[in-house]
Amino acid sequence: MNAQTGAAARELSYAEAIREAMDIALATDERVVLMGEDIGVYGGAFQVTGNLVEKYGTDRVIDTPISELGGAGVAVGAAMTGLRPIFEFQFSDFATLAMEQIVNQAAKVRYMLGGAVSVPVVMRFPAGSGTGAAAQHSQSLEAWFGHVPGLKVVQPATPEDAKGLLLAALDDPDPVMIFEHKILYKMKGMVPEGHYTTPIGKAAVRREGTDLTIVSTSIMMHKALDAAQTLAEEGIDPEVIDLRTVRPMDRDTVLASVRKTGRLICVYEGVKTLGIGAEVSAMVAESDAFDFLDAPIIRLGGAESPIPYNPELEKAVVPQVPDILEAARSLAKGMI
Amino acid sequence: MPDQEASGNSPYAVRTYEPARLIEALRKMHLIRRFEEGAEDSYMRGLIHGTMHLSIGQEASAVAACMSLTDDDKITSTHRGHGHCIAKGADLGRMFAEFFGKETGYCRGRGGSMHIADVDKGNLGANGIVGGGIPIAVGAALSAKRLGTGAVTVCFFGDGANNEGAFHEALNMAAVWTLPVIFVCENNKYGMSTSTERSTAVKNIAERAGAYSMPGETVDGNDFSAVCQAIDAAVKRARDGKGPSLIENLTYRWRGHSKSDRNRYRTKEEISDWQAKDPIVRMSRMLKDHGIIDDAGLAKIERDVAQTIEEAIAFAAGSPSPKIDEATRYVYTDEAAA
Ligand SMILES: Cc1ncc(C[n+]2csc(CCOP(=O)(O)OP(=O)(O)O)c2C)c(N)n1
Ligand SMILES: [Mg+2]
Numbered sequence: 201m202n203a204q205t206g207a208a209a210r211e212l213s214y215a216e217a218i219r220e221a222m223d224i225a226l227a228t229d230e231r232v233v234l235m236g237e238d239i240g241v242y243g244g245a246f247q248v249t250g251n252l253v254e255k256y257g258t259d260r261v262i263d264t265p266i267s268e269l270g271g272a273g274v275a276v277g278a279a280m281t282g283l284r285p286i287f288e289f290q291f292s293d294f295a296t297l298a299m300e301q302i303v304n305q306a307a308k309v310r311y312m313l314g315g316a317v318s319v320p321v322v323m324r325f326p327a328g329s330g331t332g333a334a335a336q337h338s339q340s341l342e343a344w345f346g347h348v349p350g351l352k353v354v355q356p357a358t359p360e361d362a363k364g365l366l367l368a369a370l371d372d373p374d375p376v377m378i379f380e381h382k383i384l385y386k387m388k389g390m391v392p393e394g395h396y397t398t399p400i401g402k403a404a405v406r407r408e409g410t411d412l413t414i415v416s417t418s419i420m421m422h423k424a425l426d427a428a429q430t431l432a433e434e435g436i437d438p439e440v441i442d443l444r445t446v447r448p449m450d451r452d453t454v455l456a457s458v459r460k461t462g463r464l465i466c467v468y469e470g471v472k473t474l475g476i477g478a479e480v481s482a483m484v485a486e487s488d489a490f491d492f493l494d495a496p497i498i499r500l501g502g503a504e505s506p507i508p509y510n511p512e513l514e515k516a517v518v519p520q521v522p523d524i525l526e527a528a529r530s531l532a533k534g535m536i
Numbered sequence: 537m538p539d540q541e542a543s544g545n546s547p548y549a550v551r552t553y554e555p556a557r558l559i560e561a562l563r564k565m566h567l568i569r570r571f572e573e574g575a576e577d578s579y580m581r582g583l584i585h586g587t588m589h590l591s592i593g594q595e596a597s598a599v600a601a602c603m604s605l606t607d608d609d610k611i612t613s614t615h616r617g618h619g620h621c622i623a624k625g626a627d628l629g630r631m632f633a634e635f636f637g638k639e640t641g642y643c644r645g646r647g648g649s650m651h652i653a654d655v656d657k658g659n660l661g662a663n664g665i666v667g668g669g670i671p672i673a674v675g676a677a678l679s680a681k682r683l684g685t686g687a688v689t690v691c692f693f694g695d696g697a698n699n700e701g702a703f704h705e706a707l708n709m710a711a712v713w714t715l716p717v718i719f720v721c722e723n724n725k726y727g728m729s730t731s732t733e734r735s736t737a738v739k740n741i742a743e744r745a746g747a748y749s750m751p752g753e754t755v756d757g758n759d760f761s762a763v764c765q766a767i768d769a770a771v772k773r774a775r776d777g778k779g780p781s782l783i784e785n786l787t788y789r790w791r792g793h794s795k796s797d798r799n800r801y802r803t804k805e806e807i808s809d810w811q812a813k814d815p816i817v818r819m820s821r822m823l824k825d826h827g828i829i830d831d832a833g834l835a836k837i838e839r840d841v842a843q844t845i846e847e848a849i850a851f852a853a854g855s856p857s858p859k860i861d862e863a864t865r866y867v868y869t870d871e872a873a874a
Contacts, residue, residue: 273706278682309661352868
């Protein structure tokens with residue numbers, strides 16, 4: 201049973217959970233359409249839309265040409281005029297071809313028109329490394345989007361949140377960008393049945409602890425939990441926060457945790473410099489939580505390089521469990 | 537058909553539209569011109585900042601393209617979009633207020649000339665990005681088709697925009713999905729300083745339609761009736777579920793590209809040749825020739841328009857500015873999310 205909704209839960213993969221959310225949306229809201237490359241009979245590059253086209257037909261599960269800019273723009277225009285499009289990028293990297301429509305149009309139309317119109321578009325971005333797809337199919341660009349007022353940016357780390365955040369995004373009147381980690385698509389977890397939403401803008405404390413705070417995003421949350429288990433055996437008690445939303449960021453949860461633990465690690469897959477960790481660190485440094493810090497903040501992010509092809513190199517350029525362990529131990533030194 | 541008999545060889549617009557509507561169309565063309573002259577003047581006097589792109593000389597294209605549209609039909613517009621906005625029925629006071637950066641403006645002073653919009657009348661907005669509105673128009677047409685509203689979308693863009701990828705992607709999708717959208721290229725010969733000859737591989741932009749299996753037609757964009765005829769056929773085709781069309785209106789902007797233009801890429805002769813093809817003069821002559829209006833009627837339009845402009849400017853000048861502490865309002869629908 202799900203504590204929040206009382207609905208029965210069963211095990212689903214992250215991809216299945218997203219598909220279930222889209223299925224519910226298509227079934228309950230005529231305005232919802234799915235758009236993207238090869239999302240119909242092919243089922244999507246990562247089989248996220250799967251067989252939805254059989255159930256809802258090609259008028260609602262729309263295969264677009266390979267036209268990211270135009271396709272994203274069509275979704276924006278449709279959202280402005282009464283539809284609720286869910287636009288799938290085949291890989292998040294291809295958002296680079298559509299930045300115009302996302303950044304100049306979707307994010308700004310409401311403001312530029314003084315609130316006369318909203319753009320309730322949902323865009324889904326399969327992101328991240330670990331598939332051997334090399335530099336142009338492995339990026340984590342969520343911080344780019346997080347830099348744009350007018351967008352909301354979420355990164356579900358669990359199947360339950362993948363479904364709940366997508367349904368929340370559909371309820372949201374503004375553009376929501378969902379960064380899904382490709383490695384998580386096959387990960388299983390308990391997912392409540394039926395309709396529920398995971399609030400946008402709210403982080404989740406995945407493990408309570410008193411000694412140090414690990415703020416993590418997406419797949420890094422799982423690595424942080426792994427590391428936390430080892431650390432606990434060593435007598436270090438970390439608190440693990442799953443940020444879930446990059447914009448708007450949940451300040452309260454992060455600051456409360458830092459006030460409690462006095463130590464902060466931020467771990468994320470995107471390139472370290474000018475990334476999510478910089479924002480989290482600055483948020484702490486600019487607040488009263490700064491006075492509670494007993495040690496410098498540590499950021500663990502992607503290396504200053506494109507994602508390499510070689511599997512050993514590929515692992516080396518994004519934070520791994522040993523990196524988190526090492527950072528946590530160094531912070532805990534003065535503590536024990 | 538008896539009425540065709542009676543009208544002999546009269547132009548399409550005269551055959552098709554009631555005299556009152558044609559007079560209203562002429563009035564709108566005057567409104568556009570005087571509005572832009574008023575904006576230019578206000579700019580000189582420091583009441584408007586930033587820049588603006590005037591469409592003086594192109595009025596027939598905007599007004600004729602909107603003749604058979606209702607308020608439910610949508611348009612997407614461009615940086616040179618004042619004419620489109622007025623043609624679609626906007627209130628001039630709110631337009632001037634927007635240019636003056638006032639809270640009573642169409643965009644509450646957040647958008648200015650380059651983002652002028654009138655969503656209630658179906659104008660989804662001008663655009664600061666060349667080609668930015670083209671995919672959005674296709675999206676609006678997708679909505680209309682899926683929701684079965686029967687509405688069509690007229691998508692305005694310039695000759696320069698036809699070389700953006702967004703144009704090609706959008707036309708292809710509109711054709712593949714048989715969407716009710718009319719692409720209206722206002723070919724005024726230049727994208728800033730770069731002529732179509734120097735930038736565009738085809739002679740007529742309407743030829744691009746062939747690549748996307750839709751009808752394409754090049755018309756004299758300063759001939760109100762010719763534009764009406766081409767657009768109305770395309771609108772009918774769209775309403776009948778037969779898909780998109782591309783219409784190219786050949787026209788000319790009398791003013792520079794924007795406030796910074798020194799007109800170094802064209803000759804004075806070229807400009808005066810086109811001024812001799814003034815669409816307002818031609819429209820007035822057509823209405824006079826067919827007994828729809830007389831000199832007194834024409835003079836009355838000019839007087840009425842001058843007064844409307846004066847009142848609109850007074851409304852804008854007397855309107856309040858947005859509050860400084862609301863500078864970040866309207867970013868999100870739920871304002872707590874900011
Ligand atoms: C993507 C983009 N590139 C360049 C510009 C700068 N710019 C603004 S208008 C313009 C010319 C556009 O020409 P055209 O489409 O023919 O429209 P016109 O100005 O002639 O009405 C240019 C280059 C821009 N706003 N957006
Ligand atoms: Mg031009």
